[in-house]
Amino acid sequence: MNEIVRPQTDIVQTAPSAPPARRYRQLAWFTLPFLALLVAAAWLVGGDWLKAFDAGAPPVEKLTFERTVLDGDGIHAKVRAGGSAPITIAQVQVDEAYWQFWQHPAGPLDSLSTAWLHIPYPWVLGEKHTIKVLSKTGVAFEKEIEVAVPSPKPQPGQLLPQALLGTFVGIVPVVIGMLFYPALRSLGRSGLNFVLALTVGLLAFLLIDTMKEALEFAGKSASSFQGTTMVLLVAATAFLLLLVVGRRDGTPTGLALATFIALGIGLHNFGEGLAIGAAFAAGVAGLGVFLVLGFTLHNVSEGIGIVAPLVDERPSLPVFAGLALLAGAPAIVGIWLGSLSYSPQWSALALAIGAGAILQVIVEVTSYLARQSGYQDTRWLSPSTISGFVVGIGVMYVTAMLVKV
Amino acid sequence: MRNWIARRLSRRGLLSGGAVAAGGAVLATLANEHRATAQGPHSHQATGPAPEANAHAAHGNMVVVGEVDHAQNGFHPAAMLTDWDGGKVSQLPDGRTLRSYEIVGVDKEIEIIPGVNFPAWTYNGRVPGPTIRATEGDRIRIVFRNEGSHPHSMHFHGIHAARMDGIPGAGLVLPGGEFVYEFDALPFGCHLYHCHALPLKRHIHKGMYGAFIVDPDPRRHPEHEAVARSRLLGTPENKEWQEMVMVMNGFDTDLDGENESYAINTVAHYFAKSPIRLARARPIRIYLVNVLEFDQINSFHLHANFFDYYDHGTTLTPTLKTIDTVMQCQAQRGILEFTFRDHEPGMYMFHAHQSEFAELGWMGMFEVVEATS
Numbered sequence: 001m002n003e004i005v006r007p008q009t010d011i012v013q014t015a016p017s018a019p020p021a022r023r024y025r026q027l028a029w030f031t032l033p034f035l036a037l038l039v040a041a042a043w044l045v046g047g048d049w050l051k052a053f054d055a056g057a058p059p060v061e062k063l064t065f066e067r068t069v070l071d072g073d074g075i076h077a078k079v080r081a082g083g084s085a086p087i088t089i090a091q092v093q094v095d096e097a098y099w100q101f102w103q104h105p106a107g108p109l110d111s112l113s114t115a116w117l118h119i120p121y122p123w124v125l126g127e128k129h130t131i132k133v134l135s136k137t138g139v140a141f142e143k144e145i146e147v148a149v150p151s152p153k154p155q156p157g158q159l160l161p162q163a164l165l166g167t168f169v170g171i172v173p174v175v176i177g178m179l180f181y182p183a184l185r186s187l188g189r190s191g192l193n194f195v196l197a198l199t200v201g202l203l204a205f206l207l208i209d210t211m212k213e214a215l216e217f218a219g220k221s222a223s224s225f226q227g228t229t230m231v232l233l234v235a236a237t238a239f240l241l242l243l244v245v246g247r248r249d250g251t252p253t254g255l256a257l258a259t260f261i262a263l264g265i266g267l268h269n270f271g272e273g274l275a276i277g278a279a280f281a282a283g284v285a286g287l288g289v290f291l292v293l294g295f296t297l298h299n300v301s302e303g304i305g306i307v308a309p310l311v312d313e314r315p316s317l318p319v320f321a322g323l324a325l326l327a328g329a330p331a332i333v334g335i336w337l338g339s340l341s342y343s344p345q346w347s348a349l350a351l352a353i354g355a356g357a358i359l360q361v362i363v364e365v366t367s368y369l370a371r372q373s374g375y376q377d378t379r380w381l382s383p384s385t386i387s388g389f390v391v392g393i394g395v396m397y398v399t400a401m402l403v404k405v
Numbered sequence: 406m407r408n409w410i411a412r413r414l415s416r417r418g419l420l421s422g423g424a425v426a427a428g429g430a431v432l433a434t435l436a437n438e439h440r441a442t443a444q445g446p447h448s449h450q451a452t453g454p455a456p457e458a459n460a461h462a463a464h465g466n467m468v469v470v471g472e473v474d475h476a477q478n479g480f481h482p483a484a485m486l487t488d489w490d491g492g493k494v495s496q497l498p499d500g501r502t503l504r505s506y507e508i509v510g511v512d513k514e515i516e517i518i519p520g521v522n523f524p525a526w527t528y529n530g531r532v533p534g535p536t537i538r539a540t541e542g543d544r545i546r547i548v549f550r551n552e553g554s555h556p557h558s559m560h561f562h563g564i565h566a567a568r569m570d571g572i573p574g575a576g577l578v579l580p581g582g583e584f585v586y587e588f589d590a591l592p593f594g595c596h597l598y599h600c601h602a603l604p605l606k607r608h609i610h611k612g613m614y615g616a617f618i619v620d621p622d623p624r625r626h627p628e629h630e631a632v633a634r635s636r637l638l639g640t641p642e643n644k645e646w647q648e649m650v651m652v653m654n655g656f657d658t659d660l661d662g663e664n665e666s667y668a669i670n671t672v673a674h675y676f677a678k679s680p681i682r683l684a685r686a687r688p689i690r691i692y693l694v695n696v697l698e699f700d701q702i703n704s705f706h707l708h709a710n711f712f713d714y715y716d717h718g719t720t721l722t723p724t725l726k727t728i729d730t731v732m733q734c735q736a737q738r739g740i741l742e743f744t745f746r747d748h749e750p751g752m753y754m755f756h757a758h759q760s761e762f763a764e765l766g767w768m769g770m771f772e773v774v775e776a777t778s
Contacts, residue, residue, distance in 0.1 A: 136522060
């Protein structure tokens with residue numbers, strides 16, 4: 001990062017000293033490629049030789065359903081257009097019946113633009129409905145509402161119970177995990193290495209889980225967003241940025257490392273919240289006591305991971321509280337946003353950042369573990385670290401079974 | 406934005422609009438009004454007169470949005486109910502009537518659902534093709550010119566020579582070609598013609614079909630002369646009848662082997678929005694033809710009334726008496742006869758009793774009035 005910035009500062013420093021004529025020449029050279037691009041574009045637009053490729057095929061049309069909202073007025077669907085020509089929505093069918101609808105804004109949809117379709121359809125609680133949109137050319141786009149339930153609304157009456165749920169899924173388990181802190185302090189070096197390796201294991205599980213979720217959302221988003229590419233690039237960028245920021249003052253240890261772990265886990269819990277919220281909005285999950293308990297159990301080890309790098313320090317209680325909030329509170333926000341079923345590309349983006357953050361923490365905890373072992377003059381790939389890693393993954397995998405519905 | 410929706414929609418209380426008759430008329434008016442503002446391409450739908458509003462009451466919100474541009478299509482589903490084509494009439498040396506037709510096969514994009522275009526293959530630019538109507542025993546001569554992009558033919562359901570059958574090897578016309586089909590109009594009844602080029606399924610569903618009606622010659626049926634005369638177009642007895650032809654068809658707009666719309670005479674929900682006006686006292690005769698592709702059967706159901714049915718129209722006594730629903734497979738056809746003489750004036754619905762077909766466009770209304778102008 002620093003190396004990228006530096007040449008630019010050189011230019012800024014040398015530029016004022018250069019004679020104006022040279023500066024204009026420099027500017028001219030920079031405009032040359034753009035001029036060439038303009039000429040090429042003008043040639044394409046002006047000439048008609050591209051018509052040779054026109055086989056008379058109809059334009060490619062794409063329509064993605066980004067949100068569906070069910071309420072007392074019927075069904076509302078947000079659609080995003082794609083493809084080679086603007087799409088004109090001509091008719092809407094619900095469950096194989098033509099239905100009145102209002103499009104807002106009206107008119108043909110350019111590529112990437114969105115519109116709401118308001119359909120006064122008397123949907124049936126708990127049943128399946130299929131929306132089919134017919135374009136002007138007769139192409140059909142379908143959206144299945146698996147289980148029709150009223151869409152959650154951002155009202156205090158709904159936000160509060162959701163916040164409580166998010167607390168149980170995110171904050172409570174982290175706090176419980178943190179209660180292992182005194183016990184961790186009593187551990188010897190190899191015991192501590194076991195716990196750090198366990199942290200890496202659980203983070204590895206979270207990385208895979210987050211990546212999978214991100215790619216799932218990416219698959220649901222409009223094709224123009226190139227979901228998979230976007231997720232991979234954003235994850236890589238987030239990873240590199242956090243790595244660079246984290247190492248500004250040397251490799252993170254102690255509280256700094258714990259904070260990064262909490263951040264990574266927080267972003268993952270945000271994704272978990274999104275999934276829970278979306279499941280409610282879609283009516284596909286009933287919330288049982290055991291499901292919530294499962295999430296709590298699943299996330300306890302996250303608390304252990306966060307406090308593991310802190311055994312050599314004695315942080316104050318507010319610090320612990322701050323870390324617990326950083327790791328757990330995003331679950332609440334996730335449930336809120338997820339239940340409002342925001343467009344899938346945003347969820348994919350958030351989860352991709354989370355994946356990058358988790359990868360960064362994995363690297364930092366591993367290097368911390370290696371360095372610790374180095375100081376101790378023991379091999380860091382010891383039986384205790386390997387077993388810690390395996391136990392970390394194993395615990396996450398097994399407890400995840402409790403929450404997969 | 407969300408508030409806007411809530412206000413706009415709840416003000417009308419649209420969810421209740423399922424089929425509440427009383428509120429329906431008001432609802433429809435409001436719906437039309439809104440459509441004119443919100444739906445740019447379909448804005449030429451004006452708020453209809455009272456009867457139309459009543460018609461809307463019956464289907465509530467379950468209806469296509471907007472209007473088809475019939476002028477652009479070059480044909481009109483209502484006009485096609487009664488536009489009998491007798492051809493160019495002349496006398497043969499033996500005294501028989503010769504009916505000459507010129508029919509052209511053309512590719513044409515037609516609007517089959519408001520706002521949805523379909524790349525059709527047509528006879529004379531219309532779907533269904535011209536309703537050919539002759540009298541039993543007439544000589545039919547059809548010059549068929551193929552100006553389409555694929556081979557086509559005219560295969561008549563009637564009695565004719567193998568050479569005239571309109572199948573590959575017997576009257577199949579290549580693009581740019583021409584063929585003359587010649588045969589006697591036999592037997593009397595309600596028939597159809599369609600393209601028999603292969604693959605048959607595609608050629609039929611793309612729009613190449615039409616009704617072929619042969620009226621009985623009363624002189625040949627002394628035992629049922631009165632009935633025969635009432636069927637013969639142009640007689641005073643026939644003029645008393647309110648006759649119409651309904652071709653039950655459908656369209657697979659996204660080419661997945663399933664129909665997106667169903668209709669009589671092509672345009673989805675047309676007669677739901679623009680009822681067919683009938684005089685209460687005069688009898689009604691419907692020539693019903695099913696050409697629906699992809700679905701196994703089609704049907705016609707009449708509300709609040711019963712009809713007599715003449716399968717294929719080849720008899721002068723009903724084959725089914727006093728029924729209100731009749732089923733037809735593809736190419737099956739028949740004649741329905743009924744009257745509203747003993748009914749009060751009002752809106753009487755008719756539709757396929759495959760509910761799916763009805764809700765996807767095959768639904769209409771008869772508006773029974775004291776006298777039609």
